[in-house]
Amino acid sequence: MTAGALDAEVLVIGSGAGGAPTAAVLAEAGFDVLVLEEGPMVRQGDVVPFSLEQMDRQYRSGGVTAALGFPAIAYTEGCCAGGGTEVNSGLYRRPPENVLARWRRDHGLVDFDFDDLYAICDEIELELSVQTVPGELTAASDALRRGADRLGWANDEIPRWMIYPHGASATDGRRRSMTETYLPRATAAGGRLMTGYRVDRLVLDGRRATRALGRDPDGRAITVDFAHVVVCGGAIQTPALLQRSGLRRHVGTTLAVHPTVKLAARFAEEINVADDVAVHQVSEFAPDLSFGGSASGPGLAALALSDSWSRFGPAIEDWRRLTVYYAAISSEGRGTVRAVRGLRDPLVTYRLTRRDRAMLGRGLARLALLTLEAGATEVYPSYRGAPVVRRRADLATLQGTFALARASVMTVHLCSTVPIGEGPTAPTDSHGLVRGTSNVRVNDASLLPDAPGVNPQGSVMALAVRNARHFVDTIKRAS
Amino acid sequence: MPTFPPHGLIAEFSDKVVAHDLPELPPERRAEVVAFIGRRVAGLPSPMRIGVGVVSVVVGGAGRLVGTSRLVRGVTGRPLPGVGDYVRLVRSLSYAYVWDAWPDTAATGRPLGRQS
Numbered sequence A: 001m002t003a004g005a006l007d008a009e010v011l012v013i014g015s016g017a018g019g020a021p022t023a024a025v026l027a028e029a030g031f032d033v034l035v036l037e038e039g040p041m042v043r044q045g046d047v048v049p050f051s052l053e054q055m056d057r058q059y060r061s062g063g064v065t066a067a068l069g070f071p072a073i074a075y076t077e078g079c080c081a082g083g084g085t086e087v088n089s090g091l092y093r094r095p096p097e098n099v100l101a102r103w104r105r106d107h108g109l110v111d112f113d114f115d116d117l118y119a120i121c122d123e124i125e126l127e128l129s130v131q132t133v134p135g136e137l138t139a140a141s142d143a144l145r146r147g148a149d150r151l152g153w154a155n156d157e158i159p160r161w162m163i164y165p166h167g168a169s170a171t172d173g174r175r176r177s178m179t180e181t182y183l184p185r186a187t188a189a190g191g192r193l194m195t196g197y198r199v200d201r202l203v204l205d206g207r208r209a210t211r212a213l214g215r216d217p218d219g220r221a222i223t224v225d226f227a228h229v230v231v232c233g234g235a236i237q238t239p240a241l242l243q244r245s246g247l248r249r250h251v252g253t254t255l256a257v258h259p260t261v262k263l264a265a266r267f268a269e270e271i272n273v274a275d276d277v278a279v280h281q282v283s284e285f286a287p288d289l290s291f292g293g294s295a296s297g298p299g300l301a302a303l304a305l306s307d308s309w310s311r312f313g314p315a316i317e318d319w320r321r322l323t324v325y326y327a328a329i330s331s332e333g334r335g336t337v338r339a340v341r342g343l344r345d346p347l348v349t350y351r352l353t354r355r356d357r358a359m360l361g362r363g364l365a366r367l368a369l370l371t372l373e374a375g376a377t378e379v380y381p382s383y384r385g386a387p388v389v390r391r392r393a394d395l396a397t398l399q400g401t402f403a404l405a406r407a408s409v410m411t412v413h414l415c416s417t418v419p420i421g422e423g424p425t426a427p428t429d430s431h432g433l434v435r436g437t438s439n440v441r442v443n444d445a446s447l448l449p450d451a452p453g454v455n456p457q458g459s460v461m462a463l464a465v466r467n468a469r470h471f472v473d474t475i476k477r478a479s
Numbered sequence B: 001m002p003t004f005p006p007h008g009l010i011a012e013f014s015d016k017v018v019a020h021d022l023p024e025l026p027p028e029r030r031a032e033v034v035a036f037i038g039r040r041v042a043g044l045p046s047p048m049r050i051g052v053g054v055v056s057v058v059v060g061g062a063g064r065l066v067g068t069s070r071l072v073r074g075v076t077g078r079p080l081p082g083v084g085d086y087v088r089l090v091r092s093l094s095y096a097y098v099w100d101a102w103p104d105t106a107a108t109g110r111p112l113g114r115q116s
Helices: A019-028 A052-058 A097-107 A114-127 A138-151 A182-188 A234-244 A296-321 A354-373 A395-403 A459-476 B007-021 B027-042 B046-068 B068-075 B082-102
Strands: A002-013 A031-038 A065-066 A073-075 A156-159 A158-163 A192-195 A198-205 A208-215 A223-230 A260-266 A280-283 A287-295 A322-331 A333-339 A346-353 A376-379 A409-411 A440-442
Touching: A002 A019, A002 A440, A019 A031, A019 A052, A019 A459, A031 A182, A031 A223, A052 B082, A065 A138, A065 A346, A073 B007, A097 A114, A114 A198, A114 A459, A138 A156, A138 A280, A138 A354, A182 A192, A192 A459, A198 A234, A223 A234, A223 A459, A234 A333, A234 A440, A287 A346, A287 A354, A296 A322, A296 A376, A296 B082, A322 A354, A354 A376, A354 B068, A409 B082, B007 B046, B007 B068, B027 B068, B027 B082, B046 B068, B046 B082, B068 B082
Parallel strands: A002 A031, A002 A223, A031 A192, A073 A409, A223 A440
Antiparallel strands: A065 A073, A156 A280, A198 A208, A208 A223, A260 A322, A260 A376, A260 A409, A280 A287, A287 A322, A333 A346
């Protein structure tokens, strides 16, 4: 039985970094836009950032999700109005020009002008108030900077999409996430946002999708009739939805991530900021390898120590002097997302290459060196059997005992499961139109041809705005 | 009626893992942690939930044979495929919960003085 029958000219599925700008551009161009978001609306300030409560309310599956493999890679997905932009660190990087050049060259992208994309970046940065933090860096950020400077390694502060009250400190910012920016723009222009609505699949009539089938917040069946649909569920949910709808060709076979390994570093002074992250990043070895700060609240610090708890555990009693850092790599590996008949959620896998494994081990050792140079008194790498690193001489033990199978590997950057391109294996065209369809588009992190080696959300938003504008032009030209 | 994943087996195993790792955690806190683990496992993505369910049945069966406490002592330090991931999941959830809810807790689970 169907509880609700909805309709819209354009259905946008998902409200994160892809869906929200898409909805705003289309609504402001005069389209009748309906945004369906599976997660709830949670206003900023209602939950403590990086807390378990936030994971309960704003992450898919409470933040406990993993790509299976050897080892499994833990990942997180936002599941709320605004998607990942509500829960991440708000760190922003433009897509690097060499990355754009690689995408255009290797994937035959058309109408892919760098100046146009960077002009869109200008707009996004203005809309989101992208800026560096005011006043002094947090102690955890400053430690990264100090360690890198002592080693002569390139480092800089990553700007964030934040606004700060006059005279505020580095931790007083308020995120300019999608619920504060593009979603209000979409609704102000007449778009509708409905939260708690899940879309299970699209119904196709030949090349044309005509209806979405899903569930309302009470689990009752709904239908949505539309003229056009833009799928923006993120790099895991978007390919799963397309596959459940029968659109399987080259979809979900090229998952790309930035795998990371972590360590906890203990300092003589109090350094822990429970509800924020370090904003400095070390780019000396980029794009292959980069270092930065992770959320380090006491629960997450305990997690970072958990692989060798019998030896590392006592450090948690001094958690105010602990902070967590990561080493992230550009991976050569690839993963898959597969919808499985009868299961609500897709099966996600990822395979690291031999080079990836070596790079992660090397990265962890360099990160440990960096934190020692920054003044850490003890360093606790996150893998089973790791030594406590107190001096440079201990790094040899670290490298000798590191095995990725014993490490906690995770990622927060997922992309490239439905990449744009003009080659025979590209599931969408250069603007995200799904091949074999006339009105199904994708406009989120799935579209990135590969992992950009920097925080990807700036790239996702720039592509989303570009593609949404192309959609407007295409439809208006045809009518 | 039996459930899948088997909540009872997972709760029993989680309780023993937490008791093994954090022996001085007060019983009422341990119960809260075990309930949290149960909620998180129930909310896992379907493929992970099935995997955890299968492993929990195998581990539960082994626990019936040798005793759950003894089994936990045996498996917590060993990198057994599947079982090792199960232990790591339970351990990760429990540590994250304990120090998120009660930050000033000793590594043994004993509440420290800074908390009221």
